[in-house]
Amino acid sequence: xxxxxxxxxxxxxxxxxxxxxxxxxxxxxxxxxxxxxxxxxxxxxxxxxxxxxxxxxxxxxxxxxxxxxxxxxxxxxxxxxxxxxxxxxxxxxxxxxxxxxxxxxxxxxxxxxxxxxxxxxxxxxxxxxxxxxxxxxxxxxxxxxxxxxxxxxxxxxxxxxxxxxxxxxxxxxxxxxxxxxxxxxxxxxxxxxxxxxxxxxx
Numbered sequence: 001x002x003x004x005x006x007x008x009x010x011x012x013x014x015x016x017x018x019x020x021x022x023x024x025x026x027x028x029x030x031x032x033x034x035x036x037x038x039x040x041x042x043x044x045x046x047x048x049x050x051x052x053x054x055x056x057x058x059x060x061x062x063x064x065x066x067x068x069x070x071x072x073x074x075x076x077x078x079x080x081x082x083x084x085x086x087x088x089x090x091x092x093x094x095x096x097x098x099x100x101x102x103x104x105x106x107x108x109x110x111x112x113x114x115x116x117x118x119x120x121x122x123x124x125x126x127x128x129x130x131x132x133x134x135x136x137x138x139x140x141x142x143x144x145x146x147x148x149x150x151x152x153x154x155x156x157x158x159x160x161x162x163x164x165x166x167x168x169x170x171x172x173x174x175x176x177x178x179x180x181x182x183x184x185x186x187x188x189x190x191x192x193x194x195x196x197x198x199x200x201x202x
Contacts, residue, residue, distance in 0.1 A: 011173045032072045073187040075157040080130040131181040
């Protein structure tokens with residue numbers, strides 16, 4: 001589910017419609033106003049509570065952006081965020097490492113005996129488990145909301161919106177579980193970038 005790389009056609013038009021009407025509409029952006037205000041207020045309180053103490057303002061801004069992104073996407077700070085950051089770090093190390101198959105890419109058997117491939121497969125499984133946990137958590141929350149008939153008090157985050165669109169049955173091209181996980185993965189990668197910059201500045 002990537003509007004940037006999807007070929008032009010019916011699928012692309014559907015993605016564009018979902019993004020414009022559901023994810024990037026003025027109403028949707030406005031619905032996150034309380035999150036932005038609360039996190040900015042927390043930032044101001046954090047700064048004012050430490051008078052005379054040097055503050056790394058860039059680090060605090062990155063942290064603020066990371067938290068707002070996480071809450072808008074998942075409704076709260078993602079409980080699997082630290083695990084995901086660890087996994088991403090392992091992926092970067094593997095990608096930057098030396099491997100014999102990189103020198104002889106045409107020799108397919110080298111990929112089979114290399115230690116890199118099994119390591120990447122394990123990372124893929126761990127990431128897939130994290131994404132499944134996020135989706136299942138939102139599905140459980142959605143069922144509880146329906147049972148309690150308290151929809152008005154529930155603020156939809158990005159995952160909630162995609163699940164609602166998926167269940168609507170009005171789509172020419174259905175949103176698959178992999179589509180959902182791809183969007184969540186992009187958001188987690190953005191949060192990871194904020195955290196990584198936070199560590200560099202720290």
